[in-house]
Amino acid sequence: MTGAHAFTATWLNEWIVLGREALPLLIDKPLVQLDSNQVAVEGAFDQSVAMVPSVANFGAELQYTRLNVLDQAIAGLRATSGCDVPWIFTQYCYVDFNQRWELANSASRQARCKASMTANGAVFIESVLRNVDSCEFKSCWGDAFTSGIANEVQSTTQGQQWLQDTLSPVFVLSIADEIALWRAHNITTFDTQWQNFKRIGLINSYTISNLYGVSYPFNLQYQNTSFRLAKQAMFIMYWGLANDFDAVAPNRSSSSSPSHPPLLLSGRSLVRSSPLYAFANTSLEAVLQLNGTLPPALSQIHQRFRHVIGPFGSIDMHFIACPKAAKHAVAIIFDMLNRVLGTNHDAKRDFYNITDPSSGITPAPKAWTDVNFVPVGGSPFCAEVPFAGQGSIAMGMVSFPSWEAQCKSFITWTLIAPTRRYLVTSVLLSNLTDVARICAQNVQYQAKCTDFVNEIVSFVSTYLVDLVLLDLIEAATTAIRNTRVEMIQFGQTSADDPVELYRYRVLEDPFGGNEFAFFSWMYLIEWTLGLREVVSFQGDVRTMAILTEYTAPLQQQVDGAQTPVNFSIYMRSAVWYITLAMIAVTSLLLLYVFASHGQIEVSNLLELQRVGAIVWVGRPLLFLRGLTAIDLLSTAILELAFDGYMSTFRVGHPPWYKTVLAANEVTWMVAIVDDLAMPLTQGYTPYYATTNSILVWTITASLSYYWPVTHVVSLAQRCAIVQMDAQIVCTSGDIAIGHVSRLVTLAMLVLASKLVCFVAARILVRRRVANDVHIKSIFVYAGAKYLFELSKWMSCDVYYMDRMSAAMNGILTVQLHETMHALDIKLWRVFSVDLSDEASSIPNHHVHAAAYRRALPLISDE
Known part of the structure; x- marks a missing residue:
């Protein structure tokens, strides 16, 4: 599974990056077949340790391009901690949706905001504050927010009402109503900006579905968000709201470093209309130079870039x-x-x-x-x-x-x-x-x-x-x-x-x-x-x-723990147990054949599956074995192939004899259904049971060989923001290798075959059943009662059950002298029979006298 997953993930990662929209152009139908020629990857995938390559910054690409729609953005904001708000990387233009309080750090940038940015919800701080926990936000950034924004806003009655409605709303709008509010202000997207001070994490997976519809996830990429402040280089363009807040926070110490802005902005406001506006007499570029983010003397590259683009600190990316x-x-x-x-x-x-x-x-x-x-x-x-x-x-x-x-x-x-x-x-x-x-x-x-x-x-x-x-x-x-x-x-x-x-x-x-x-x-x-x-x-x-x-590309090792093996181990262990148990029962029957000197009913050996297995193994385990066979026959086979250059999937076609053997295992289900229905079918059972099994076996084998189950690949990426501008979780597709329809088909086949064969038996052999010999005894299992050959083993209402048949029926016998001691494992009862009394009642000239004397006599309860 390691190589198959590595191959699938490598191929799927590339096609996801190239876009889901491209897929209908590439194939003849909306579903992909893994064994088609288009699904191929260079190199071999047969190593015990395999790596999955993926786009290292794909989380950021999803954030910027596919998850900037309003419903995703609002849901992502509501999942984000208030303490993380200033680390959402965007340059704010306005405090509120009505654009009453401006936030750009230069007049030129404020003009750009008005000209081209008002459709972007990420330039309004209201869009964030409306959708995060305000208590969390204020506990982490309250002083800085008050100094930098709230003091100026609350200087008017309108501002006080806005703060009340935004930070302490009477009720929170539903996402649909929130979207309607944003659209009423002509906001259509939530576009954060490019940055390299943190990695936007991505957990992306696909699933493999079995015939029960249970899906198991496999990682395409697994990265959690992480900061890399010491490695970033982009703060010279703009350093983010977190640093703005840090700069204007009151009661700051006099220390100044790239991570601690200088004291000169402490207590100032970020709102342009404030008399305490932080950048009224300075610029963010000057602040960046003062704290070392930019060198005091700009390099020639920085000078040239500044000349072409504009001052540092006010550059949008x-x-x-x-x-x-x-x-x-x-x-x-x-x-x-x-x-x-x-x-x-x-x-x-x-x-x-x-x-x-x-x-x-x-x-x-x-x-x-x-x-x-x-x-x-x-x-x-x-x-x-x-x-x-x-x-x-x-x-x-x-x-x-x-x-x-x-x-x-x-x-x-x-x-x-x-x-x-x-x-x-x-x-x-x-x-x-x-x-x-x-x-x-x-x-x-x-x-x-x-x-x-x-x-x-x-x-x-x-x-x-x-x-x-x-x-x-x-x-x-x-x-x-x-x-x-x-x-x-x-x-x-x-x-x-x-x-x-x-x-x-x-x-x-x-x-x-x-x-x-x-x-x-x-x-x-x-x-x-x-x-x-x-x-x-x-x-x-x-x-x-x-x-x-x-x-x-990011290279991540395949996680072997994701391969679901527990259930398969249990089922395989059960199959092994049943196989060994049946070998043991068969060996026991052979011992009784020798102990009886061959005086047995040989035809009863044909009922080992319908009687011996159910008595000794039990219906639940036999059901599990039959279900295992149905599982295999309802699951597509995909084999990874390498031609020396490229790896591809090939659909596996097992040899006909393996299909026949697997189909035969389904007859365990037939035996269980026959056994459960025996109180109703009674004497008709022996007339259709074998035909029923052969019919199910034949149809199952033919169906599996000529119309095998095929896999289905559905590619549909669904993503959600679990932390705005920080963490994304996606599922990108499903590979169905099993189909519940085949499971239902085989189950219905077992039941339908049972019904058809029983009805046919009722019609064809009604008179013969009325004349059949039967016995009622608490020691005789129903399957033995109707499926064993009884006619030549009955005499004077006594059923002389040969010891091999008795063992198959769940009765273990030991003969000591003239006494037969028996243990019935069905009833957990021990009983003994004096054979001398029975022997005297059997005429010596009786054709089966020798066999009767070596058998276990059971008196009919009738």
């Missing part, structure tokens, strides 16, 4: 979602490639013969290499590195803004981890034409680039020519261009020149060609897969959407 059209295009190409590799052996051979590209790509746009500047940085969060000793941009680009990496005093090159699959996709999406001109932008590895690009172009032209892709490619390209995503580098043309900001808008070559589109799509594919992000930096001067650095 918004997560830009990857366009669905781009995700769709990548998903469809991946699917098409998997189909080709899964059905064409030559294509698979040629694909894996393509030169490994992982260490041969360090591109830079021609517009930059023509300038031939020396890159000294690639992130606005970090200062530049020294010019001396650095290579030109032709050697490759340096690290982009990173969510994870910290600033360093030396150059680090931007990471790009292309695979053959990425390169094939890039060739298709970029409409690649002139290989030489394209690889000229990969100066350091130009020859190697030419080799593998030519190989990929040859592969694509041979196996992946499909005109249907043209519309998808055009839609994806247009969608990317509309986001205005840029790559940036900071560089100098000489040591004496100032640092300049170099910008390249992806897929929009300034020379009118598409030479760099091939390399751009490599970065963009990683964006579609969640391995990169795009962040829009919105300042007082302008806005710029910047592509971020590669973030390595």
Whole structure:
């Protein structure tokens, strides 16, 4: 199960990131079959320890893109502790929905708020305070809130009423009514901002359902929220409400550090209309410099970025979602490639013969290499590195803004981890034409680039020519261009020149060609897969959407404790016990055969299942054994296969004889039903019991062999915010490997066959039943009474039960001299029979005299 789960989770994680909306385009019906060619993953999954890769920041992507709708946001806020409110990362614009009290820390930002942000509930502090526990909030942040906001608000009668209604409402609105209130103020979303001082946790799972409809969860990703304040680099843009509150809180000490803002703001107000407004005579940028978040003397990168975007401390950072059209295009190409590799052996051979590209790509746009500047940085969060000793941009680009990496005093090159699959996709999406001109932008590895690009172009032209892709490619390209995503580098043309900001808008070559589109799509594919992000930096001067650095996938070991084995162990143990018990009973019967010198009713051995098993094992355990067989026959078989390159699922088809043997186990259910119905069917039982068992066995085997159970995969991600801007829980799909319909079918088959066979017996053998010999005795089990051969063992109302049949009937016998001692395990009663008296009543010339004298005589109660 470890390998199967690792394979499934790896595949499912990728398709979830590419978007649920893409799936109907990829398959012929809304449900996926795991054994289809599109479900394939490179590599083997046969190790005892397996890892599941997932997008490390997928929780943040869900928060920013799918869970920003009002119902999810309000429910998430109500699940959030009041103490965590200031750590919800957003820059507030207003105190209340009616926009009476403004909160932006600069006039320019307040103008931006009014112009474009009022539809976002996250810029109103009222949206949060209305939906959290106000007592919790005030216990943690009450003094700071009073100083920073409440004092100014409550200076008017309207403000006092607002505080009363917001913090101490008479009743809490339902979520539906709360949504209506927000919409009445034209609020449509709740968009928090991008940050890297905390990880937004995600617990994401899928389920596997058995035939009983019981679902067992398996982790796709398991991360709890965590702070990383010491590793963040983004507080220079804006440091969050928590730090605002910390700065304006009254009665602060005189200490000042990056984690403790300076004393000069203590007791001030965050409301712009207040005479004590904190930023009336200073700016947040100056405060950041004073407490060390920004250096007192800005680096050249910081100066240049400030000039282009605007002052630090007032910069909004918004997560830009990857366009669905781009995700769709990548998903469809991946699917098409998997189909080709899964059905064409030559294509698979040629694909894996393509030169490994992982260490041969360090591109830079021609517009930059023509300038031939020396890159000294690639992130606005970090200062530049020294010019001396650095290579030109032709050697490759340096690290982009990173969510994870910290600033360093030396150059680090931007990471790009292309695979053959990425390169094939890039060739298709970029409409690649002139290989030489394209690889000229990969100066350091130009020859190697030419080799593998030519190989990929040859592969694509041979196996992946499909005109249907043209519309998808055009839609994806247009969608990317509309986001205005840029790559940036900071560089100098000489040591004496100032640092300049170099910008390249992806897929929009300034020379009118598409030479760099091939390399751009490599970065963009990683964006579609969640391995990169795009962040829009919105300042007082302008806005710029910047592509971020590669973030390595999260690798988590498969948790073996999630595999549900307890019930299967119990059932397997029960099956083993029953098997051993029946072997023991059979051995006991053989001993009595020898003890009786063969004087037994051989035909009674055929009733071992219907009499011996029920007497010695019991109906509950036999029911469990029959149920185990039905479980197996009602469950789909999926086997993980590896062809040396890729792993896939294959539907298992057991040999016919295994199916026949499994179907035979269902006849235990037949035996139980026959036994329970015997008070009604009585003497008709022996006339249909065997036919009934054979009929059920045959139909079950045929049904299981020709119409086996199939698995069903349903992909539907459902998420909930359990802590706003901090923790998300999702279920992303279900794999049904068992179907209750087959369980019900087999159960109804057992009952229907019983009824049909009984009715047929009633019609066909009515007169014969009336003449059958029967015995009534508390020592004779009902099954033995109606199923054992009695006619030749009855004499003068005495049933001479041979000792083998007696043992099957639950009576253990020991003969000492002329006395037969017996223990009935059904009644837990011991009794003895004097055989000398019985022997004298049996004529010597009786055909069964010898057998009677070795049998247990039981007198009929009739």
